[in-house]
Amino acid sequence: MQISSRFTIAIHIFACMETFGKDYKITSDFLASSIQVNPVIIRNILSQLRKAGLIKVARGTGGTTALRPLDQITFYDVYLAVDLLEGGELFHFHENPNPDCPVGKNIHASLDDKLMQIQRAMENQMKQYSIADVVNDVKQYIVNAK
Amino acid sequence: MQISSRFTIAIHIFACMETFGKDYKITSDFLASSIQVNPVIIRNILSQLRKAGLIKVARGTGGTTALRPLDQITFYDVYLAVDLLEGGELFHFHENPNPDCPVGKNIHASLDDKLMQIQRAMENQMKQYSIADVVNDVKQYIVNAK
DNA sequence: CTTAATGTAGCGTCAACAATTACATTTTTA
DNA sequence: TAAAAATGTAATTGTTGACGCTACATTAAG
Numbered sequence: 001m002q003i004s005s006r007f008t009i010a011i012h013i014f015a016c017m018e019t020f021g022k023d024y025k026i027t028s029d030f031l032a033s034s035i036q037v038n039p040v041i042i043r044n045i046l047s048q049l050r051k052a053g054l055i056k057v058a059r060g061t062g063g064t065t066a067l068r069p070l071d072q073i074t075f076y077d078v079y080l081a082v083d084l085l086e087g088g089e090l091f092h093f094h095e096n097p098n099p100d101c102p103v104g105k106n107i108h109a110s111l112d113d114k115l116m117q118i119q120r121a122m123e124n125q126m127k128q129y130s131i132a133d134v135v136n137d138v139k140q141y142i143v144n145a146k
Numbered sequence: 147m148q149i150s151s152r153f154t155i156a157i158h159i160f161a162c163m164e165t166f167g168k169d170y171k172i173t174s175d176f177l178a179s180s181i182q183v184n185p186v187i188i189r190n191i192l193s194q195l196r197k198a199g200l201i202k203v204a205r206g207t208g209g210t211t212a213l214r215p216l217d218q219i220t221f222y223d224v225y226l227a228v229d230l231l232e233g234g235e236l237f238h239f240h241e242n243p244n245p246d247c248p249v250g251k252n253i254h255a256s257l258d259d260k261l262m263q264i265q266r267a268m269e270n271q272m273k274q275y276s277i278a279d280v281v282n283d284v285k286q287y288i289v290n291a292k
Numbered sequence: 293c294t295t296a297a298t299g300t301a302g303c304g305t306c307a308a309c310a311a312t313t314a315c316a317t318t319t320t321t322a
Numbered sequence: 323t324a325a326a327a328a329t330g331t332a333a334t335t336g337t338t339g340a341c342g343c344t345a346c347a348t349t350a351a352g
Contacts, residue, residue: 001147001229001339002238004309008257009240015249027328034247035240038311043329060319062328075264083147092148092340094155094181101180102288103161110283111154114275118221121271125264137256142248147308150340173297184342189298206350208297238309 006082009035010045011075014131015138017055018070026064045082052081071132076123078131090119152228155181156191157221160277161284163201164216172210191228198227217278222269224277236265 012035017026024030028046032039046064049055054073057064066073093111097104158181163172170176174192178185192210195201200219203210212219239257243250 001150001308003236004147005238005240006309008237008253008261011257012240012243012249012253015253016247019249025328029328034244034250036242036244036250037240040312040331041310043331047330057329058319059317059329060327062319075260090149091154092151094151094158094183096182097158098180098182101162103158103165103284104180104182106284106287107154107158107161107280109287110280111157114221114279115154117274118268118271122264122268125267128263129260133260134253134256138249138252141252141255147339152340171297175297186300186343187341189300193299203298204350205298205348206296208350 003079004083006045006048007079009037009041010049010078010082011131011134013042013045013049013064014066014070014073014078015134017064017066018131018135019138021065025062027062031064048082049078052077054078054081066131069132070135071130073131074127075129076126079123079126089115090122091115149225150229152191152194153225155183155187156195156224156228157277157280159188159191159195159210160212160216160219160224161280163210163212164277164281165284167211171208173208177210194228195224198223200224200227212277215278216281217276219277220273221275222272225269225272235261236268237261 013031016031016034020026020030028039028042031042035042046055046057050057053067054077055064055066093108093115097107099105159177162177162180166172166176174185174188177188181188192201192203196203199213200223201210201212239254239261243253245251
């Protein structure tokens with residue numbers, strides 16, 4: 001299975017906040033028109049980011065701002081906020097291996113730490129990238145296009 | 147989302163083949179009783195492993211054998227065989243960012259290689275483990291239990 | 293020919309993702 | 323204080339994939 005598009009949408013949201021935050025109020029409708037998904041999808045993701053302590057959302061008047069410098073928000077932070085799986089486990093282990101079978105009885109113990117190492121490798125690479133990296137890239141593309 | 151249990155089931159299958167292959171014929175019913183899932187699930191996974199060139203399945207008479215030494219079958223090989231996602235991409239990118247928005251126009255170019263690096267980190271770690279590692283672990287557990 | 297097994301089609305159930313409508317709630321401002 | 327603008331969230335729908343199961347045609351060996 002794939003990691004949900006909520007993840008790339010969330011990064012897109014941050015990039016818009018930084019790029020347009022000085023000139024526009026960042027509402028869910030504003031974001032929806034850049035990302036081209038339904039505003040309610042945006043609001044739900046904003047809600048997850050807010051609950052994770054990454055952003056502040058103004059009710060009533062509207063508008064969204066980041067609560068940390070963008071170079072201190074990593075891809076991993078965003079991933080945890082919007083795509084957390086049951087128990088945080090990347091792999092779905094088959095539930096009931098037969099305890100009366102020598103393999104069934106021990107397969108879990110053998111696999112668990114290996115699967116965890118694989119998950120860690122992915123998460124550690126996610127920690128290498130911050131929102132600031134993306135924003136800088138996008139700014140560079142915009143400058144080069146002129 | 148999680149990586150499907152087909153992956154851990156497939157590894158369990160290999161472990162059973164190696165552990166019991168000399169004493170038993172490895173049929174889908176035999177595997178199903180160790181793994182405790184429906185035999186059809188097993189047969190479908192065996193079919194995927196067969197199409198990936200990892201095993202041979204005897205029709206009619208029944209029975210399954212690996213086509214390579216188990217230290218030359220990595221977790222990554224198994225993952226590719228049973229859990230290949232559309233285009234092989236771990237991340238689902240939102241489809242239609244607005245090309246008239248400077249961010250929407252460039253977000254893909256900025257993210258693509260970063261997402262690929264994250265996926266590579268996971269895949270490379272998968273390549274560090276082979277079926278033989280699991281089989282050795284299980285054998286060790288069995289010896290220690292005596 | 294019988295038996296035992298695989299291969300596969302075809303159901304059903306369940307959960308997650310995504311889109312959408314609708315509306316209560318909140319805040320600012322005129 | 324009332325209107326306007328925005329968020330928060332519930333509810334519904336469609337779609338997809340995972341997983342379980344039944345049924346049966348096909349295959350190979352004795």
